[in-house]
Amino acid sequence: MRKERIKTVILVLLMLNCLQLTGQIWFNKKLWPFGYNFFNSLPRIPVINTIINKLPFSKDTFSDDSLFSNAVKPQAIVINGGSAREVYYPHQKSYGEAYKIINNVISNLLASSSGNSLVIPVDEWQSYLKGKSIFVSYNFNMNADSFAKCFNKSADSFSFDGIVSDFIITGDSVTKKSIVCFLDKSSGIVTKFLVDNSGEEILKYIESATFGKSLSRVFAFELRLDENPPNTSIQRPVLLDSFVLLPMDNESIDRIAASNPLGSESYVFDKIVTAIGYTPSSLRKSVSADGTASYVENSATISIDPRGVIEYNAVEAERGIFLQSGKIQPFNIAGKVLQIAENIWHATGADKMPEINIVSDLTDPKGSDFFVKMNFSYNGIPVIPETGDEEGNAIFAHISNGYLKSFRINLKTFNKTEQSDSTMPIIPAIDKLAENYGNSSNPLIVKNIFKCYRLKEDTASVAWGVRANNNQNKTIIISSES
Amino acid sequence: MKLTRVLLLSVLFITLFAVTAGAMPDVVWPGDGGNTSGLIVITKPPKDRSATFDRSYVISGYGKEGTVVAIYKLSGDVYVKTNYEWQIGASTYFAIPIELDSKKNILLCRAEDSSGQYQHAKLEITYLGSSLSDVVRNITVDATSIPY
Known part of the structure; x- marks a missing residue:
């Protein structure tokens, strides 16, 4: 009797294994080249594809969330403190601390189904940048689903169907609400959300992060360099977007090989x-x-x-x-x-x-x-x-x-090497951009300037990367060598 | 030979004269309003009077390429040239951080091009912030009130 039971158990296990292997071979492995295997073409049928996605061994949907979320992390987080401004980069501990706060607020926003949103004028966005806020800029645009995935969340509850280029997190000192504003650079529309009651905590964090710091970086709109000239004969071959962040000091960067x-x-x-x-x-x-x-x-x-x-x-x-x-x-x-x-x-x-x-x-x-x-x-x-x-x-x-x-x-x-290089001062870099790419009759509009490494074969040198409205939509690299 | 020498000296004189004529003067009289107005546009400060809580203030704007710009500070009855001097490049932009060393800073921004045209813009920037050094500087001691 006992032997029969053991045989039954083994038989069941073998059958389950057989089914699992069959599923792997049918839906995950390409044993034959495309077009010669009937089973290979099945997953392409939408109904079957939906069923496959529900199966545990399915690989149709991308599963490594951390790989994606690391690839879309912002290259810099700007902490605006009113009269001071700090910028954190991914290798810094302070970046991790700032990103944790951002993650908490955005997660609450994505989970919220209340839809407390309104469209605000660009002036209000600018006032947040000049006041106390956390500013995050991506070098690309995202739809709501992609934005939610940046934080390993779903956008199912998120009532926003616009595009995200940049966003701001701040707090209201009166209502204690935390505020998130999204900027869609393509349309210029700013959408504001009231999220949770962590506004005071956010403002306290900003104050501590910028205490004793200086305004070493300024937005183009703060210098009014984004405005159209009044009646003047000065022709500008390069124009700056309002939210281009201009560093006033040179920075030293590790040289890499x-x-x-x-x-x-x-x-x-x-x-x-x-x-x-x-x-x-x-x-x-x-x-x-x-x-x-x-x-x-x-x-x-x-x-x-x-x-x-x-x-x-x-x-x-x-x-x-x-x-x-x-x-x-x-x-x-x-x-x-x-x-x-x-x-x-x-x-x-x-x-x-x-x-x-x-x-x-x-x-x-x-x-x-x-x-x-x-x-x-x-x-x-x-x-x-x-x-x-x-x-x-x-x-x-x-x-x-x-x-x-x-x-x-x-x-x-x-x-990393033992040496370091300094970035070229920003205005001379923009001068060089104007010399090589500017055109007074059809000015180049600079959307973003960021420090980068210029890689030529195996040599990496410090440079400025410029995103502009050039036809190729390619990053322009400006350095003292160009 | 004599003619060659005369020609050489003339060329040298003209060159030096041109250089001298193009160099910024060390002193500017307040009554001098410039002889043109189209060389530069100052975007910050937005008006001729401004105030700030920061010791470091960025003067920004744009101007014709090749124009040389210098900052002068009122000292007594004249404006005296500071170390802030730059030339506008191809982009036409400039953004120069200057240090404010007193509460009231009455400045003059002079822009000059190679043809001798020059433009003046008066700026008054008031520093509102206070630092420990300011507090210490403002302490006064009345020697007659010190007990012996």
Whole structure:
């Protein structure tokens, strides 16, 4: 009797294991190339895709929230204290403390379903910047869902369907309410929310953070440099957006050295191909004179340059790597691209991937194409490669109809050196920008200026990055060498 | 030879004269209002009178490229040149932090271009803040009231 019972238990366990393995093989593993496996095409049917998402072994939705939330953390947090201003960067302890406060308030806001919001004039936004507030600026725009995901939350209860470019947190000393204001830079609309009763705590934090500090940074509107000139013959080739933050002092920044973590071993290249989702043995491989390995399939090509550049190109979108069906969720797509990048990184055998930041908008695309761009950073300072091509990003992905059509990553690791460099003073940097890119009849409008590293091959030098309304929407790099 | 020497000296004199003519004067009389008004626009302070709680005050604005700008401070009956002098670059912007060393700072901003045109803008910036050094500076002791 006892033996029968044991046999029954073992049989049940084997059957469960069998079902679980079948599910893995059917829905997660690509045993055959696309188009030759009936089971591979099933997940693309929306109804089945919805069911699969509910299954525990499903990988359709991006699951590593921390990878995404780290990639969208703001590059700086500005604490406005009225007559003083402090800026915190990700490598500083004070950044973590400020981000905790921000996280608490935003989490309460996202969980709130009361919808206490109103549209306020830009003057009120400016008054918050001049008063006591915490100002957070992203270098890109986000829809509500993507913004909520930055804090590992859902936007289901959040009654806001606008775009977030920057936001402010402050407190009302009379009502004790905490206040959050969102700025949509594309429309200029500012939306204000009353959140919880932590207003006094926020104001106390701001006072302690800015006590004894100075106003070493000023917004362009505080200097009135954003205003249109009165009747004057002075033609300005460059105009400043009202909320460009101008540092009045030079800063000393650690000099870093960049290196390529990718060797030229064949087995590493094969691991990278596997990390992308292909089987190396089923692809045709060739190696060019410069050592670039190309893996070719009927529907896609993967090329691996030993100098650290990995590219994936599908002949057409539906032959690419499936990321998502149905309506594009920008945060989900960006998360999956990040996951691919991390898988590739691990395949190289290098240590932890460098800090990475998203720099493209996470808003609903107008058509079927969606682009994801990311840059590496070091201690929160963006490292912008000068590759000579149009994009100049560390990671670039083109998604079409939910499929990854092309992908490029420029692998780099960074190490601090013993030396440091000073940033160029800001006005001479803007002068240089005007000399190289300015036009009096069609002025360049500067939206953001931030310190960065300019990466040319393996040399990283301190520079200013400028986001402007130039046609290419590419970051302009200004340094004493340009 | 003599002609060459005369020509050389003339060129040197003209060059030096031009340099001298372009250099900012060390002193400006209050009655001098300048001979033009289109060289610079001062955006901060927004009016000719302003007040601040900070010792460091940023004077900002924009002007024609190549214009040299200097700050003068009223000392007695004349404006005396300070160390704050800069040249406007291609962007036309300037933003110069200056230290206010007294409660009332009566300043003159002089802008001059290479053709000799110059513009004056008077600024009065009052420092409202107080620091420990100010408190100490303002302490007065009446020697006759000290007990022996």
